[in-house]
Structure formats: structure tokens, C-alpha cells
Amino acid sequence: MVKICGIGAGYVGGPTMAVIALKCPSIEVAVVDISHSRISAWNSNKLPIYEPGLEQVVNQCRGKNLLFSTDVEKHVHEADIVFLSVNTPTKTRGLGAGKAADLTYWESAARMIADVSKSNKIVVEKSTVPVRTAEAIEKILTYNTNSKGIKYQILSNPEFLSEGTAIQDLLNPDRVLIGGNQCPEGLQAIQKLKAIYAHWVPEDRIITTNLWSAELSKLADNAFLAQRISSINSMSALCEATGAEVSQVSHALSKNTKIGPKFLNASVGFGGSCFQKDILNLVYICESNGLNEVANYWKQVIKMNDYQKNRFVRRVVTSMFNTVSGKKIAILGFAFKKDTGDTRKTPAIDVCKGLLGDNACLSIYDPCVIEEQIQKDLSMDGVEFDHPVHLQPMNSTMVKQVSIVGDAYEATKDAHGICILTEWDEFKNIDFQRVYDSMQKPAFVFDGRNILNAEKLREIGFIVYSIGRPLEQWLISMA
Ligand SMILES: NC(=O)C1=CN([C@@H]2O[C@H](COP(=O)(O)OP(=O)(O)OC[C@H]3O[C@@H](n4cnc5c(N)ncnc54)[C@H](O)[C@@H]3O)[C@@H](O)[C@H]2O)C=CC1
Numbered sequence: 001m002v003k004i005c006g007i008g009a010g011y012v013g014g015p016t017m018a019v020i021a022l023k024c025p026s027i028e029v030a031v032v033d034i035s036h037s038r039i040s041a042w043n044s045n046k047l048p049i050y051e052p053g054l055e056q057v058v059n060q061c062r063g064k065n066l067l068f069s070t071d072v073e074k075h076v077h078e079a080d081i082v083f084l085s086v087n088t089p090t091k092t093r094g095l096g097a098g099k100a101a102d103l104t105y106w107e108s109a110a111r112m113i114a115d116v117s118k119s120n121k122i123v124v125e126k127s128t129v130p131v132r133t134a135e136a137i138e139k140i141l142t143y144n145t146n147s148k149g150i151k152y153q154i155l156s157n158p159e160f161l162s163e164g165t166a167i168q169d170l171l172n173p174d175r176v177l178i179g180g181n182q183c184p185e186g187l188q189a190i191q192k193l194k195a196i197y198a199h200w201v202p203e204d205r206i207i208t209t210n211l212w213s214a215e216l217s218k219l220a221d222n223a224f225l226a227q228r229i230s231s232i233n234s235m236s237a238l239c240e241a242t243g244a245e246v247s248q249v250s251h252a253l254s255k256n257t258k259i260g261p262k263f264l265n266a267s268v269g270f271g272g273s274c275f276q277k278d279i280l281n282l283v284y285i286c287e288s289n290g291l292n293e294v295a296n297y298w299k300q301v302i303k304m305n306d307y308q309k310n311r312f313v314r315r316v317v318t319s320m321f322n323t324v325s326g327k328k329i330a331i332l333g334f335a336f337k338k339d340t341g342d343t344r345k346t347p348a349i350d351v352c353k354g355l356l357g358d359n360a361c362l363s364i365y366d367p368c369v370i371e372e373q374i375q376k377d378l379s380m381d382g383v384e385f386d387h388p389v390h391l392q393p394m395n396s397t398m399v400k401q402v403s404i405v406g407d408a409y410e411a412t413k414d415a416h417g418i419c420i421l422t423e424w425d426e427f428k429n430i431d432f433q434r435v436y437d438s439m440q441k442p443a444f445v446f447d448g449r450n451i452l453n454a455e456k457l458r459e460i461g462f463i464v465y466s467i468g469r470p471l472e473q474w475l476i477s478m479a
């Protein structure tokens with residue numbers, strides 16, 4: 001029986017390994033992690049991450065051909081194929097700080113594989129890594145184990161799932177990308193991995209390339225997606241200045257088959273653990289190769305995203321008589337997108353910090369993010385967010401001007417303004433007349449996701465700002 005070991009039981013490792021177990025009952029899948037709390041949660045009824053459909057998949061396989069364990073060495077030792085899905089955050093100190101990928105976790109996993117292996121293995125890069133990382137891992141493995149005569153094949157098999165739709169994305173991927181050495185052993189390893197995916201993915205969707213193309217394709221993929229969001233967000237600023245409406249512009253663009261419909265929603269800014277980190281990584285690689293113009297081109301995508309978040313905060317403050325000091329502002333949504341509890345790099349952190357900087361009192365409601373996480377996000381300096389949970393600071397200092405509440409009505413009671421920062425479906429069904437009646441007047445809504453019907457809100461009496469939509473007179477006069 002083929003044995004797989006997945007190192008890293010996070011947002012990628014957990015769901016991807018669970019889906020392989022589901023689709024390949026003849027393969028034994030062990031998911032291992034150095035975090036005891038994460039593994040015990042995977043073994044409980046309350047999984048460590050929220051992802052629609054994940055619980056059903058885990059329940060079907062756990063205890064049969066899927067197990068979660070902290071005994072990393074044992075399962076790596078027994079595996080034929082090892083998937084690496086560990087953190088690759090941005091470096092916070094030393095050479096390349098603020099841009100380059102921090103490969104500490106990656107390297108320590110590779111060294112551990114080298115230490116415990118007694119048989120040939122295929123090592124699969126699932127984490128997003130700088131191009132040519134496979135070369136580094138190969139060196140670590142071969143220099144450490146030469147004497148044992150063990151042979152490794154390194155494959156790059158980047159993951160393209162999105163949070164909130166991870167299970168659907170894994171069950172029905174657009175494509176699976178496998179890069180490997182173009183020598184006979186490398187090609188054989190590619191075929192072995194391809195055979196696993198072929199259990200459920202049509203062959204024509206499995207693309208094979210050389211190692212460096214696969215590694216770079218993943219960075220390029222995220223950079224292109226983020227660039228589209230920054231592009232439409234740049235248009236949203238111009239729409240507000242000219243009276244054009246960004247959703248109409250998006251719609252018109254989407255009908256051009258050369259452009260297509262996806263990733264054209266203007267927003268308060270993109271978030272998530274990967275877009276910014278992967279672009280920074282790309283920028284660093286370009287700079288290291290002397291390609292400064294290319295690096296500057298991609299940097300602009302992040303600058304535009306920062307501009308969009310700052311612009312939103314400025315709009316809130318200027319609309320409310322140039323100060324939010326002492327005012328209660330309701331924050332609806334804190335996760336970086338709907339259907340996830342993940343807050344890594346969520347735009348809500350920057351918006352909340354911006355408002356707190358102007359001395360606002362925030363009342364935050366998110367259906368999926370727990371109080372402790374929000375407090376931690378608002379009190380940390382933001383650089384630790386993508387390291388393993390058990391290595392993050394334990395005790396965050398409570399931010400006094402912030403309260404986290406259990407529903408939207410409590411959050412908005414007595415508030416001067418409301419900021420919609422995540423596009424949760426339930427926010428569309430709020431009784432806004434009831435909300436308006438309970439708020440201070442004038443009552444403001446700042447819709448950072450364009451999910452509300454601004455006209456209806458205006459009929460109730462709200463002053464409404466929607467990203468990229470024509471500004472009402474109040475907002476123009478206060479700007
Ligand atoms: N979150 C996402 O949607 C996607 C993430 N990626 C990439 O996948 C990688 C992992 O991301 P996430 O799953 O989001 O991170 P995560 O933080 O949720 O999970 C990583 C896990 O690896 C564990 N770990 C770290 N070092 C270890 C070691 N030496 N041995 C055993 N376990 C170790 C950590 O404890 C943690 O549980 C990153 O490179 C990321 O860029 C790629 C596609 C999608």
C-alpha cells in the first residue's frame with residue numbers, strides 16, 4: 001500500500017491530504033504537524049479551520065485511511081511520498097527582511113526528512129516557495145543522506161485552492177500542476193504523482209512542467225490575481241472622482257472574453273496570507289536577478305492595495321466631520337473574505353488600526369472569527385501572523401477601545417457609523433430600518449464590499465459610501 005505523509009496540517013495540508021484520502025481509499029495518508037493543539041483539533045469534532053464541506057470529508061476518512069499525528073518522524077520514515085505544506089512567511093529580519101520568503105520551517109522539515117529516511121522518497125513541494133527552492137531542498141537531502149544511498153525526487157506541485165471554497169477547488173480543480181526534473185527518474189516521479197490525482201482529476205487538467213516553471217507559475221498566478229484586484233480598485237477611485245460606477249465598469253470588462261469575469265470586484269483591498277507575501281517574494285527574486293523594473297512593476301500592486309485601505313479609512317473619518325474620536329463605529333466582518341475564519345492579512349486589521357489611530361471605539365462582529373483572534377490581530381505588530389500558531393505570542397494585550405460582540409444589531413446599537421469589511425451573506429439580510437433606529441444620527445454606512453443596496457439604505461435615512469460608486473452630496477462636500 002502506498003503511504004503518503006503530509007507535513008503541515010494547516011489550511012493547505014489539512015484539506016488537500018483529506019481529499020487525497022477520500023479519493024484514493026487504497027492510499028494511507030498521515031498528516032503530521034509540530035503543533036500539538038492543531039493535531040488534537042484535527043482529531044476532535046471541532047476542526048482547527050473552518051472550511052465548508054471539510055468536516056464531511058474528514059469524517060468519512062479519519063480512522064480509515066486518514067490520520068492526524070504529531071509523530072512526524074515515524075510517518076515520514078514510513079512514507080513513500082512526502083508532501084510539504086509548511087509555512088513560508090515573509091522574512092522579518094536579516095537579509096531580504098520584509099520581502100524574501102522565510103524558509104526556516106521549510107528547511108527544518110527538509111533536514112528532518114533527511115535524518116529519518118531509510119528508503120527512497122518523492123518529496124512534493126506544496127507550499128508556495130521561491131523559484132529554485134527545489135534545488136535547495138535537494139542539496140539538504142542529498143548532503144545529509146549521501147552515505148545511506150537514499151534517492152529523492154523533488155516535485156513542485158503548488159496548490160491553487162482558495163479559502164472558503166477549498167473542498168470544491170480540490171475536488172474539481174481547474175488544473176493540477178506538477179513540475180519535476182526532466183531526467184528519467186524525475187519523469188517517473190511525475191507520473192507517480194499524476195497517477196494519484198488521476199483518481200479524480202481528468203488527465204487533460206493535469207499539467208506537467210519542469211521544476212522551475214511550476215514553482216514560478218504559482219508566484220505568477222497569485223501576482224496576476226492580486227494585480228486584477230488592484231487594477232479594478234484603482235478604477236474604483238477614478239469612478240468616485242468622475243461619477244462612473246465601478247460595478248458597471250467591471251460588468252463591461254467581464255464581457256470581453258479576452259478579460260473574463262473573475263476577480264473584478266472592487267473592494268476595501270485584498271487580504272489573505274498569500275497575495276502580499278507571494279508578490280513580495282517575487283519582487284525580491286526580481287531584485288536579486290537585477291530586474292529592478294520588473295520588481296517595481298509588481299510592487300505597485302501592493303502599493304495600490306495599501307492606498308485602497310487608507311482611502312477607505314480617510315473616507316470614514318472625513319465624512320464624519322473629520323474626526324471619529326470617541327465615536328462608536330460598528331465593524332461588520334473581520335475575516336479576509338467570507339466563509340472563512342482566517343484573518344491573516346485581512347484588510348480589516350488595517351482599517352481598524354486606522355480608525356483606532358483616530359481614537360474611535362470599535363464594536364466588531366464577525367460570524368466566524370473568535371474574540372481572542374481579533375484582539376490578537378489588533379494588538380500584534382502584524383509580522384508574526386503567518387508563523388505556526390504555537391510560536392506566536394501567547395498573551396496579547398487587550399485593545400481597550402475594541403469590543404467584540406455576538407451579532408450585527410449589538411454591534412450597531414448607538415453607533416455613529418457602520419463599516420462592512422467582509423462580504424458575509426448574512427449582512428445582506430440585516431434589518432437596516434431596525435439598525436438605523438438604534439443608531440446615532442446622522443447614521444453612516446461605509447460599504448467596503450459593495451454588498452448592500454445603497455439606494456434602499458438612503459431611503460431609510462443613511463448616508464452611504466460604496467466603493468467606486470458615485471458619491472452623494474454629503475460625501476462630496478465633506479471630502
Ligand atoms: N492558505 C491558503 O489558502 C494557501 C496557502 N498556500 C501555501 O501553503 C503553505 C502553507 O500555508 P497554510 O496551510 O495556509 O499555512 P498554515 O499556517 O495554516 O499551516 C502550516 C502548518 O505547518 C506546520 N509546520 C511548520 N513547520 C513544520 C515542521 N517543520 N514540521 C511539521 N509541521 C510544521 C505549522 O505548525 C502549521 O500548522 C504556504 O507556503 C502558503 O503560501 C498555497 C495555496 C493556498
Ligand SMILES: O=C(O)[C@H]1O[C@H](OP(=O)(O)OP(=O)(O)OC[C@H]2O[C@@H](n3ccc(=O)[nH]c3=O)[C@H](O)[C@@H]2O)[C@H](O)[C@@H](O)[C@@H]1O
Binds near residue numbers: 225268272273
Ligand atoms: O495561494 C493562495 O493562498 C491562494 O490565494 C488566493 O486564494 P485566497 O487568498 O484564499 O482567496 P481569494 O478568493 O483569492 O481572495 C483573496 C482576497 O482578494 C479579495 N478579492 C477577491 C476577488 C475580487 O474580485 N476582489 C477582491 O477584493 C478577497 O476579498 C480576499 O481578501 C487565490 O485565489 C488562490 O488561487 C491561491 O491558491
